[in-house]
Amino acid sequence: MAEGSRKFIKLKIKAQDDTILHFKVNPSTIMKDIFMSYSSKKQMMNYKVFRFFFDGKRLSPKKTVNELGLKNGDEIDAMIHQDGGGSACNY
């Protein structure tokens, strides 16, 4: 049991409204999977609407948990992406 539990890493994803979702992931998990899971929980179809930060640094969705150096209990900030200009202004 102890070893099995060690295999997983517990991550917290904190939204802008201070709601926290907990994830228990494998170290070799690609971040994109986590993001997609989070987006689905947030009822978002596209995970790219979120920006995930850890310690002020963006988390690439293509890297694994291990590659990013995430440890057990780390908290990830989820921000809704910001954009401006372009055709979006023409409403």
Added chain:
Amino acid sequence: MDAKKKYYRIDGMPLAMQVWIYECCSVVDLNIAEKKTNRIPRLVNWRTRNSRIHYEFLMEGMFGDNGNPEIAFYQLPSKSDAIPENTFQNVGDKDDDEENDFTSKPPSHKPHNKEKGSSCKEKSPPVLQGYRKAKSTPFSSVSTPVENNVPVQELHNQPDDSANSTPPRSLKQPQDTKAGEIGVLRQDLASFKDSELRLFILENFKQVMDTVNKSNPQSGAPCQEGGSKSPTHVPDWSNNNSMKDGNQISTFLDKPHFDIKEDRTFQFVIEEHVKDNVQENYQPAQIHIQDPLSPVGMPSFERGDINALQNDGIQQPQSQFELLDVLLPSLDTINPKKCVVVHPEGVIYDTTPVPVQRTRRPDRWNSSPYSTNFGSSSGSSSNVVKIYEKKHLFVSDFIRGPYNYDLFDDYAMWLREGLLVRHMNKMHDEDRDKNKKAKLTVNMDLAIHLISNKNWFYSLSYDKQLLNDEHIDVVLYYLRKKSKYNISSHYRYTTVDCLFKSKIDEIYATYAQVGSEICVANVESDIYDYINGYRLMAAIPWNTIDNVFIPVNVKQKNQWVLAVLSIVERRIYVYDSYRAAGHNSYVSDEIQKLAQLLPMYVSIDIANNSDDTQDQDIAYDGSGDLDCGIYLLAFAEYLSEGEGIPVQYLDSKLSASDTAHYCGNMQRRRWKKGLLARMRHHPE
């Protein structure tokens, strides 16, 4: 202890023996040694005062009969053999003592007797036993000079004998046979004169030399005289320095000079006479004369020789025949005990080997780390590989030039490659390239953001595109870096990322609800990390700069606005590329959050809460709203140079020029539109 050694000097004696003597002797004169403590390692207890003790001193003090009841004088019947031995021993003593240090004379009567017994033990064991009974054991072993007891009478016979020299002991003993022989000796001595002695010695020496010369490799002649004796002596020499071999001969040659010391010669002669009587060879005796020549530093060694001689018996003289060492190498093994261990000189190694130093060579790939060929999908258009010099990221001035137009052309070419014809009709998040060619074969890592799609560059390069926070962050990151490493610039600034404003929004929401400043501006807030320079890459602490560029996203209008916090002037300048009636209020709302919260963190004096905004229209011409993102970047870059924003015809020059420079290919894009910018001053 070496069983064969008959007598020792105190100072030449092993320490253990000295201590043993001190311990076992009832009275030890304080002048000789003093017992300091009473510990178990007895060696430590004793401290010697006088290393060289004279015979008389010992006799009178330590071994005096009055002081030591244990010591009793015993007269031993000595055999006839004993006489020559004794005489010879005397000679040996004299030779050794010549230097004046006759230290080890401790054994008075008892030692003398005992030694006799020991010397004779082989011959007459019963006698020896008797002696040992009477004497204390320590003395028996200690008793160094057997003949010390010799009465002074003999001395007069031998002119040279001083108090130190011990006349042949044989005289002292009452035995009839000895007495008779001694009488003869005296007469002989008396009859001899110096000249005769010298002649005699010279003759003998010649004989010895002849024999030596004859018996070159083989110890023929010398061995004949005493096969047994030679072995005893040889090992000593062999153990000593090899130099001795050479010295030996020299000593022989020097012998005539040595005649000056007639004392010894006299003694020798006497001995020889005695030995004649005993039917011994005298040649060795002559050789023995030269012992004094041998280095003085080896008294104990000589003693050993003498002891050995005594054990061997009559053949002693040859044992001192030193020259034969070379001839009898094998004999060393016979008497290992007697070997005086002389440590050979420590092997001196050459300097310790020094490891060969590695020669460092420059890296083979010491070239630009940025690939100029982006794979088969992109590199087909130009076969010529252009190599751009690797410069500092911000060397060239992208605002004033000169411009590397090749770079821009290459970038534009790369961007247009595979682009759809109707790329403008696509939505901002859709690929504009044919058939999945938008995907980069190699992800481009811009430190802030990992770019995997060419769309990212498309958005940045073409007008009227939607720029998201990733673009802004990347460009501001390079501006930040530029400021960090361009220290000479008088315009000190730093930038923050888009997340900063989001944090401010969160805090402001809390602040608006609570209405208290304290619980909002807590120390643990991330804003402090921004201010202290902990959070961002290439961050600069705010206390070292004058201006902070803050990108502000007006969410309601999907607009990018640049807010510059001037710490010195305590103002917030807002650079907006669009001006509209329903637009300004939203922007001012966002800026209001900054204006209210930042003073808490930066501890700036709040002169006046900004209730009115001063709007200064720099220029307004055209659709600044669609390209607000690019305008924001352009403002930031212009401001980073410390210049004002040109009123008209702002060449945005692709404010992402840093990015362009970074990737090696980035088009410089000219915005020929006029600039509509409004500068708002938010006094804090």
